[in-house]
Amino acid sequence: MKNITDDIMSHHTAGEKFIISAIEVKKIYENMYSGFMEEYDLTQNEIDVLLFLWKNEKYDTARDIAEYHHLSRSLISKSVDGLSRKGLLCIVQDRQDRRFIHLKLSSDAKEITNKLFKIEEKFYKSLQKDISQDELKVFLSVLRKIRKNIRKEADQID
CATH class of the missing domain: 1.20.5 (Single alpha-helices involved in coiled-coils or other helix-helix interfaces)
Known part of the structure; x- marks a missing residue:
């Protein structure tokens, strides 16, 4: 039996199907972290920042994260502030250019991020099944x- 989404999607263009599918995948992705978010008092954006820094040590500024995730710098700054207050992020001023701020995971964040990575890995495996x-x-x-x-x-x- 078809569900309503499949039935409605059968009438859409390929572009519409792509967008609807992308939204559905993103919602499922975010739902996979819901228990973790409650347990560790993290927002989805904070999780995204932690995972980004975990996987991209070379790209460690708020600007890098904002550009990659296509989000405003103010939203990233809010997440960075929250993570810093929670002791999960260290803010380090660039030695050569004091205008640049680098973001580093704290030792507490590394344990949490390792758990997040396992959730993400499980999601990607199910996505490619x-x-x-x-x-x-x-x-x-x-x-x-x-x-x-x-x-x-x-x-x-x-």
Whole structure:
């Protein structure tokens, strides 16, 4: 039996299906962290900041995080402030250029982030279940093209 989303989606264009699917995947992704968020008193944005810094030591500024997640710097700053107050983030001034602030995970954050990474890993495994490597390659190739098209479109709007 079809659910309502499948029935409605059967009438949409490919672009609409893509957007609806992306929203659905993001909601499921965020729901996977809900228990963790309660237990550790973290917001989704704070979790995203922790995971970003865990995986990208080279990119350690609020600007890097905002650019990657396509979020405002003020929202990232709010998350950074919260994580710093909770003792999960160390704020380090750049030695060569004092205008730059680097964000480093504290030792407490490393344990928490390791747990977050395991949740994320489980999510990605379930996302790729029953998808062959060839199918995944094609999907990622198409996704790169979509992102390229979107960026071109965004550049024309700005």
